[in-house]
Amino acid sequence: MSQPDTKRRILDVAARQFAERGYNGTSLREIMREAGVNVAAAHYHFGSKGVLYRAVIDRFVCRIREQRLALLEECKRMPAESPGLVERIFYALFAPHVHLLHVEGGIEYARIIARYASEPRELILPLYKDVFEPVRQQFISELHRAAPDLSDDDLNRSYGFAVAFMATSLVDPTYESHSGNSPIPDDLEGLIATLVTFAAAGFRGLMSERGKS
Amino acid sequence: MSQPDTKRRILDVAARQFAERGYNGTSLREIMREAGVNVAAAHYHFGSKGVLYRAVIDRFVCRIREQRLALLEECKRMPAESPGLVERIFYALFAPHVHLLHVEGGIEYARIIARYASEPRELILPLYKDVFEPVRQQFISELHRAAPDLSDDDLNRSYGFAVAFMATSLVDPTYESHSGNSPIPDDLEGLIATLVTFAAAGFRGLMSERGKS
DNA sequence: AGCAGATTCAATCATGTGATTGAATCATTC
DNA sequence: GAATGATTCAATCACATGATTGAATCTGCT
Numbered sequence: 001m002s003q004p005d006t007k008r009r010i011l012d013v014a015a016r017q018f019a020e021r022g023y024n025g026t027s028l029r030e031i032m033r034e035a036g037v038n039v040a041a042a043h044y045h046f047g048s049k050g051v052l053y054r055a056v057i058d059r060f061v062c063r064i065r066e067q068r069l070a071l072l073e074e075c076k077r078m079p080a081e082s083p084g085l086v087e088r089i090f091y092a093l094f095a096p097h098v099h100l101l102h103v104e105g106g107i108e109y110a111r112i113i114a115r116y117a118s119e120p121r122e123l124i125l126p127l128y129k130d131v132f133e134p135v136r137q138q139f140i141s142e143l144h145r146a147a148p149d150l151s152d153d154d155l156n157r158s159y160g161f162a163v164a165f166m167a168t169s170l171v172d173p174t175y176e177s178h179s180g181n182s183p184i185p186d187d188l189e190g191l192i193a194t195l196v197t198f199a200a201a202g203f204r205g206l207m208s209e210r211g212k213s
Numbered sequence: 214m215s216q217p218d219t220k221r222r223i224l225d226v227a228a229r230q231f232a233e234r235g236y237n238g239t240s241l242r243e244i245m246r247e248a249g250v251n252v253a254a255a256h257y258h259f260g261s262k263g264v265l266y267r268a269v270i271d272r273f274v275c276r277i278r279e280q281r282l283a284l285l286e287e288c289k290r291m292p293a294e295s296p297g298l299v300e301r302i303f304y305a306l307f308a309p310h311v312h313l314l315h316v317e318g319g320i321e322y323a324r325i326i327a328r329y330a331s332e333p334r335e336l337i338l339p340l341y342k343d344v345f346e347p348v349r350q351q352f353i354s355e356l357h358r359a360a361p362d363l364s365d366d367d368l369n370r371s372y373g374f375a376v377a378f379m380a381t382s383l384v385d386p387t388y389e390s391h392s393g394n395s396p397i398p399d400d401l402e403g404l405i406a407t408l409v410t411f412a413a414a415g416f417r418g419l420m421s422e423r424g425k426s
Numbered sequence: 427a428g429c430a431g432a433t434t435c436a437a438t439c440a441t442g443t444g445a446t447t448g449a450a451t452c453a454t455t456c
Numbered sequence: 457g458a459a460t461g462a463t464t465c466a467a468t469c470a471c472a473t474g475a476t477t478g479a480a481t482c483t484g485c486t
Contacts, residue, residue, distance in 0.1 A: 205414020
């Protein structure tokens with residue numbers, strides 16, 4: 001390679017711009033200008049804008065999936081009635097995502113994921129089928145084991161709630177305008193603890209509410 | 214007017230398309246084609262694409278704000294130690310939004326709000342300052358009254374969590390692919406109850422967690 | 427040195443974009 | 457029924473978009 005690591009530089013700049021303005025709000029030309037490369041290089045290395053988008057995500061999505069499933073595996077070895085099981089399940093969901101923020105490029109990934117549901121369907125659907133849906137099923141079945149009385153609908157909703165506020169809490173564009181701080185604190189472990197406490201308590205709230213009548 | 218209610222038809226079609234593909238994914242030409250009107254009509258009636266987007270939102274955003282503040286007013290008249298106060302606060306946040314789904318055009322509005330944070334900054338920032346931020350402050354101060362020991366950070370996070378999963382739970386594009394159902398159930402009251410239970414329990418979980426050490 | 431394959435480049439294609447213009451059409455009022 | 461103002465229209469502007477091409481350049485190998 002003449003330029004050192006052109007491909008990597010494209011990926012870095014693309015990640016930042018996709019995170020900032022979304023897929024439709026970002027143009028290949030703008031990416032390549034910031035990366036200092038010709039527009040054709042993007043097509044040479046990736047083939048199309050859509051493939052580039054997917055490549056940006058693929059740099060992180062697999063590692064985080066592995067970490068989640070590994071943590072979930074530990075949960076599976078716990079008895080269903082273990083006192084902290086629900087907390088551990090949500091920890092397995094949140095921790096790998098939050099820990100990514102201390103990794104180079106992790107913030108960009110988190111912001112891309114936060115706007116994931118708003119991106120063009122044809123872009124996100126294959127990603128969902130390949131990666132997110134299998135993970136989701138594992139979590140749902142583990143949540144079911146922890147709360148066998150909850151309906152499928154309640155389980156699906158709870159998981160959706162957790163994913164939703166995990167993703168958006170890290171990137172809330174309004175957070176800085178009311179609180180002075182960035183939505184991403186220095187104390188990542190504290191943030192994870194807050195996420196886990198809220199999600200587990202909410203989930204347990206549903207459990208006891210359904211147990212009433 | 215020659216065509217009956219051209220302006221209204223533009224707003225309806227624009228709402229559907231903005232909800233489906235977002236601001237950058239939607240073109241004026243596509244809107245006007247579906248509405249059966251000339252492109253220039255959009256500029257005649259609204260002035261620009263950005264103003265049209267704002268007009269689409271403004272049709273609903275005020276009514277829902279009034280409803281929220283009215284419900285919150287009732288909370289303010291309750292003593293801080295009232296047993297169901299937290300639930301009523303979150304009810305005031307969720308119910309007006311969910312009830313919108315039974316109103317003509319309400320689903321489109323909900324979907325637009327769900328992708329709100331992903332839209333271009335210059336579009337959403339004025340809307341946030343004008344409408345969402347004042348409402349947010351009222352809710353935060355009421356949550357503070359219900360939980361005086363929680364830090365500002367916890368209050369801000371809790372409110373952000375609640376808004377996040379309220380908005381996304383109604384429009385999750387993947388919901389139909391795992392559960393058979395639409396994310397919007399027939400039983401809106403049941404959905405509201407689920408949202409309230411989860412949010413209030415999560416919030417109370419934070420309260421008791423912070424009270425420990 | 428010279429070859430071959432990988433990489434980068436400027437230039438261009440076809441299409442789509444928001445916006446604007448000025449003429450045509452409509453509805454209303456006197 | 458003519459005049460007036462509101463509305464709609466086809467046509468066009470200036471520019472941005474993703475993609476492609478073929479020539480130039482670089483790199484590593486013999």
